[in-house]
Amino acid sequence: MSDITDAARAILAFNDRGGYTVPTDALYPFQWNWDSAFVSMGFATFNIDRAYQELERLIEGQWDDGMLPHIVFHVPSDTYFPGPDVWNTHHRHHKKPTTSGITQPPVFGMALRYIYEIALTEGREDVLARTRLLFHAALRSHRWWMKVRDPEKRGLVAILHPWESGSDNSPAWDEALARVSTITKTEICRQDTKHVSAAMRPHHADYQRFIHLVEVYRECKWDPVKQWSAAPFKVADVQMTAILARATADLIWIASHLNLLDEINELSTIHRILLDGLRGRWRNNLRGFVSLDLISGKDIQKPTQAYFIPLIAIELDTYQREAVQDEIERWCNGMIVGVPSTAPFSSDFESKRYWRGPVWAVINWLIVDGLCKNHLAELAAIIEGNTINAIERAGFCEYFDPITGEGLGGNSFSWTAAAYLVLRH
Numbered sequence: 001m002s003d004i005t006d007a008a009r010a011i012l013a014f015n016d017r018g019g020y021t022v023p024t025d026a027l028y029p030f031q032w033n034w035d036s037a038f039v040s041m042g043f044a045t046f047n048i049d050r051a052y053q054e055l056e057r058l059i060e061g062q063w064d065d066g067m068l069p070h071i072v073f074h075v076p077s078d079t080y081f082p083g084p085d086v087w088n089t090h091h092r093h094h095k096k097p098t099t100s101g102i103t104q105p106p107v108f109g110m111a112l113r114y115i116y117e118i119a120l121t122e123g124r125e126d127v128l129a130r131t132r133l134l135f136h137a138a139l140r141s142h143r144w145w146m147k148v149r150d151p152e153k154r155g156l157v158a159i160l161h162p163w164e165s166g167s168d169n170s171p172a173w174d175e176a177l178a179r180v181s182t183i184t185k186t187e188i189c190r191q192d193t194k195h196v197s198a199a200m201r202p203h204h205a206d207y208q209r210f211i212h213l214v215e216v217y218r219e220c221k222w223d224p225v226k227q228w229s230a231a232p233f234k235v236a237d238v239q240m241t242a243i244l245a246r247a248t249a250d251l252i253w254i255a256s257h258l259n260l261l262d263e264i265n266e267l268s269t270i271h272r273i274l275l276d277g278l279r280g281r282w283r284n285n286l287r288g289f290v291s292l293d294l295i296s297g298k299d300i301q302k303p304t305q306a307y308f309i310p311l312i313a314i315e316l317d318t319y320q321r322e323a324v325q326d327e328i329e330r331w332c333n334g335m336i337v338g339v340p341s342t343a344p345f346s347s348d349f350e351s352k353r354y355w356r357g358p359v360w361a362v363i364n365w366l367i368v369d370g371l372c373k374n375h376l377a378e379l380a381a382i383i384e385g386n387t388i389n390a391i392e393r394a395g396f397c398e399y400f401d402p403i404t405g406e407g408l409g410g411n412s413f414s415w416t417a418a419a420y421l422v423l424r425h
C-alpha cells in the first residue's frame with residue numbers, strides 16, 4: 001500500500017463523525033447525500049462494514065415519502081449556512097435527525113452494488129440483511145423520483161433547485177436561475193466564504209436566488225405536488241437522469257442476486273423509461289446530451305460536464321462514440337488536468353470558480369466509468385491517470401484548476417480521497 005493510499009484512508013478517518021463522513025471539516029459539517037455514496041465506495045476498498053454504515057446513516061434521514069435529502073443534520077454546527085432552521089422541514093418526517101428539504105444525485109444505488117459486489121468477493125454472506133434493507137430504501141427513493149420529479153412522464157427527472165444537481169452554479173442553470181427573484185426574507189449569513197476565497201464560490205446574487213427557492217418550497221410546507229406547481233426553477237436534468245438510470249440498472253443487478261422478481265420487473269420498467277428519455281436528449285451538433293428547461297421549454301445548450309454523464313447509463317452508437325471522444329479531447333486540449341466542468345472555449349469558463357470550469361475527481365470517476373462502458377478505454381485511462389496525478393500533485397482538495405492543476409476549495413476532502421481509493425483499486 002502506498003503512502004498516498006494511506007493518506008486517503010486517513011482523510012476518511014479524520015472526517016468520520018461516528019459512522020458517517022462529513023465532506024470536509026468546517027466548510028461542510030454535515031452528512032451530504034451523494035458525497036456519502038461516493039465515500040462508501042472508497043470505504044469498500046478496505047472496510048466493508050464501514051462502507052455499509054455510511055449508507056445506513058444516510059437513510060436515517062430518508063423521508064416517509066421516499067426522498068433521500070441532500071443534507072442530514074445529525075449534529076448541530078454553526079459553520080455552514082443554511083442550517084436546519086432555514087429549511088424548517090421538521091414536520092415532513094417524524095424521525096430524527098433533521099434534514100434539508102431537497103435531494104441530490106442518487107448515486108446511492110450505484111454505491112450499494114459496488115460495495116455488495118466487493119462483500120461477495122470477500123465471502124461476506126452476513127451482509128445480506130443489510131443489503132436488503134438498503135436496497136428497499138433505494139427502491140423507495142427511485143419510486144419517489146419517478147412519481148414526484150417526472151409527473152408529466154417525459155422519462156427525465158427534474159431538479160427544482162441548483163443544489164439538487166450537485167453542480168450548484170454551473171452555467172447550465174444561468175438562464176433558468178435568472179428568472180428567480182433575489183428577494184429573500186431570510187438573512188443570508190454566508191459561512192462558505194469564511195473558509196474558502198470568494199473568488200472560488202458562487203456570487204451573492206446566486207445565494208439570494210438559492211435561498212429564495214428554499215423559501216418558496218418552505219412555504220409549500222415541502223409538499224412535493226405544491227412545489228412542482230410553484231417552482232420558479234424546473235429543469236429536466238440529464239446528469240440526474242443518467243445517474244438515476246444507472247443506479248436503477250445496479251438495483252436490478254442486486255434484485256437479481258436477492259431473487260426479488262417483482263422488484264426486477266418494476267425497476268426494469270423504470271430503467272426503460274429513463275433510457276428512452278435520455279436518448280432523446282442527444283444533440284449531434286453539440287456532440288453531447290442536453291438538459292431541458294421545463295419553464296421555457298428550451299434545450300440548455302451550455303457545454304458542461306453533464307454532456308457526457310449519460311455514458312454511465314447508455315450504450316452510444318458508433319457515430320456518437322466518435323463524437324464524444326473528439327469532444328472530450330477538444331475540452332481537455334491544453335489543460336493540465338481534464339475534464340473541465342465547463343468547456344474552456346465557452347465564454348462562461350472560469351478556471352477557479354465553482355462548477356464553471358474546475359475539475360472534480362468524482363465527476364472524472366463517472367466519466368471514466370461511462371467511457372469504459374462505451375469501449376473508449378484508452379481515453380478513460382488517460383483521464384483516470386490525470387486525475388490520480390492531479391491528486392498526487394495537489395492533494396485531496398475539493399477540485400482542481402484545469403489550466404494550472406492547482407488544488408482549490410476545501411482541503412482534506414472525503415470524496416476526493418474516495419475517488420483516489422476507487423480509481424487506484
Ligand code: 9WN
Pocket residue numbers: 023028032034035070163165166167168192
Ligand atoms: C450545497 C458537499 C457539497 C457537494 C456539492 C457541492 C457543494 C453545497 C454548497 O458541496 O454544495 O449542497 O454549499 O456549496 O456543489 O456537489 O455535494 O461536498
